[in-house]
Amino acid sequence: MIRSKRKINKLRGSRSNGGGCTKKRRGAGNKGGRGNAGASKQHWTWTAKFDPDHYGKHGFKRPQKMIKKVNPVNLSYLEEQADNLIESGKAxxxxxxxxxDVTELGYDKVLAKGKITKSFIISAPQFSASAIEKIEEMGGEAIEL
Structure with missing residues (x-):
């Protein structure tokens, strides 16, 4: 059942507002500290049960030189920009x-998003399998560098 009146209205005039001894309501000493205080001491049982991975190191950090960032381009973008690229001399x-040549545009990989209506001969370091399929379907060629 929903409480029709707020509990505080019932507690008005009482000395401790339902908190027991008034000294218990001072600061955070009565509850063992604020936040994660005492996680390895008085609140250890809580930590062990609900946050067992709180302490220690987890996983590993890969060296940045091992991570190769791939800059992809979609076929739909090449389709849209084909005329502009020819005018500017990049195609x-x-x-x-x-x-x-996709590397001249600053891209590393060709992805297959979108439909193409023109025949392309694209050279790039990487292609997705579906991109090769779409290019060859239109009578084009995918050249891996």
């Missing part, structure tokens, strides 16, 4: 196909 036309 060229070879018959019906558009020849693009």
């Amino acid at each position: 060229s036309k070879d018959g019906d196909s558009i020849v693009i």
Whole structure:
């Protein structure tokens, strides 16, 4: 059942407002400290039960020189920008196909997002399997560097 009146209204006029001895309400000493205080001392049973991974090191940190950041580009972007790339000289036309070297644009990998309607000859260090499939489906070529 929902309480119709706030409990504090009932406790008005009482000395300790339902907290027992008034000294118990002073500071955080009565509850053993604030926050995580005493996690390895008086609150150890709580820590062991509810936060067992609180202490110690977990996992490892990979050296930054081992992590290679890949900068990908989608086929849809190349499709949209094809005319601009040809105008700026970063791509060229070879018959019906558009020849693009993705590394000149600052990308490392070609991904297959979007639909393509033109034939592309794209050279890149990496391709996703579906990107190769889409490029070859339109009569283009995917050249891995």
